[in-house]
Every structure is written in structure tokens, then in C-alpha cells.
Amino acid sequence: MLNYLYLFFIGTFIGSYFSSLVFEDTKLVITKRRSKCQKCKNNLKSWMLVPVFSYLALSGRCHYCKEDISMAYPLLELITGASFVLLSLNYTYDLSQIFILSTMALFIASSFSDQKNLEISNTLIYSTLTFGLIYMFLNFNSDLIYGFITGGLFFEIQRYISKGKWVGQADAYFAATIGCLMGFELTILTIFLSYWLATIYVIPKLLSRSINMKSKLPFIPFLTLSFFLVNFFYDIIVINLNYF
Ligand SMILES: [Zn+2]
Known part of the structure; x- marks a missing residue:
């Protein structure tokens, strides 16, 4: 207690x-x-x-x-x-927990920033990625590297295709950070969950016309919530992933 x-x-x-x-x-x-x-x-x-x-x-x-x-x-x-x-209810105290919590704090601050300004300071973005990279190098394995590449590329490709209209640089850096911490499968899950959460949030607003298809939506809050949920339900998710 x-x-x-x-x-x-x-x-x-x-x-x-x-x-x-x-x-x-x-x-x-x-x-x-x-x-x-x-x-x-x-x-x-x-x-x-x-x-x-x-x-x-x-x-x-x-x-x-x-x-x-x-x-x-x-x-x-x-x-x-x-x-x-x-996020500490399920964890035994170890190094990964310190990294997860620190990243969580940076994500939450960035969500507020995204919500307020639709942009995030480079200090927050680079601090977040640095935490991820340090963790990846301390626990060097192929799964984390695949996670890092997948998370980063997923948004970087969209940014390239849309010339920066669909997603921002922060999205790519933050997804790459999630990859460094959680590996390939959980990163894919986190990204898709964040899209579902955003969709659930957006549909009623589109229907009530309080936003339109051209409105800019801060995406980091959804990535943050998704990162939180995947970590909170980590045990249940990992058991189910092992079935496949
Ligand atoms: Zn005053």
C-alpha cells in the first residue's frame, strides 16, 4: 500500500x-x-x-x-x-518497469501538448525516443529491433505518402519508442488499438458535425491510451498471444 x-x-x-x-x-x-x-x-x-x-x-x-x-x-x-x-499493480519491480513508467509520463505530457497545440516540443519527442533506445540496447534482441523498425516505418511511410498531412513526425518517433520497449507483436497491437480508439472517438463527432473529415485530430492521446491499456492488460494479452 x-x-x-x-x-x-x-x-x-x-x-x-x-x-x-x-x-x-x-x-x-x-x-x-x-x-x-x-x-x-x-x-x-x-x-x-x-x-x-x-x-x-x-x-x-x-x-x-x-x-x-x-x-x-x-x-x-x-x-x-x-x-x-x-501500471505497477501487475509488475514485479524491475528495470523494464522504470522504463515503461518514464515513457508513460512522457507520453501523457505529450498528449496534453498535442491536445493543446497540435504539436509536441522536440525536447519531449527526443527524450521519449532516447528512453526507448536505451532500453532496447540494454535488452538487445531481435524482437525489440523489429518493433522499433515496424513502429517507426508504419507512420513514417504514411507521412511520406501524405507529405505530412495524415500523421506527424511525433507519431513515428513515439511508435518507434513503443517498438523498442514492447517488441514486434505488441507494437502492432498498440498501433491498431490506437486507431480503434480514435475511430470510436471520432464517429459521434463526425455524425454530430462538430468536426469534419478535414479536421486535424491530435493522435498522440490515442497512442498513449493504447500504450497504457496494453501494459495494464499485459498478462492477459501475452497469454492469449501465445495461443497463436
Ligand atoms: Zn499570478
């Missing part, structure tokens, strides 16, 4: 740290962590940086100028914390 509480707090702190990359466009440098109100530029005290708690304690407003703080901050922190706990 205490372990899960720790994991939740670690998750919310990492989420809080990445939120500065998403909402404030700073580089991934430890010292540049969120420390000022974006509106009045007053320096924040350390208790005002505690994830989730500070948002509640401040009733969602800046202590100095009373400007509303975006709900996206505590949401990103909560989702990251919750995903750390949920």
Missing part, C-alpha cells in the same frame, strides 16, 4: 515537472522548473509547487494576482500519478 502511495507521489511530481514543458515552453533543464506565475511573474513558494495539493490549497488561483490556474496542471499530475499506480 505504502509503495503505491509513493508511486502516486512520484508520478504526480514527474507530471508536474513535465507540465512546465507542455504549458510554459521551457527546455528540459532541472533548474528551469516551473517557478513563476505566468501572468504576474511572482516567484512561487515551494508549497505552491506541490502537485495537486497546491492547486486545491490555492482554490485554482494564483496566490498573488488571483489569475485562474489551468485545470490542465492538476489533471496532468493526477493522470501521471494514477497511471504509475495502475
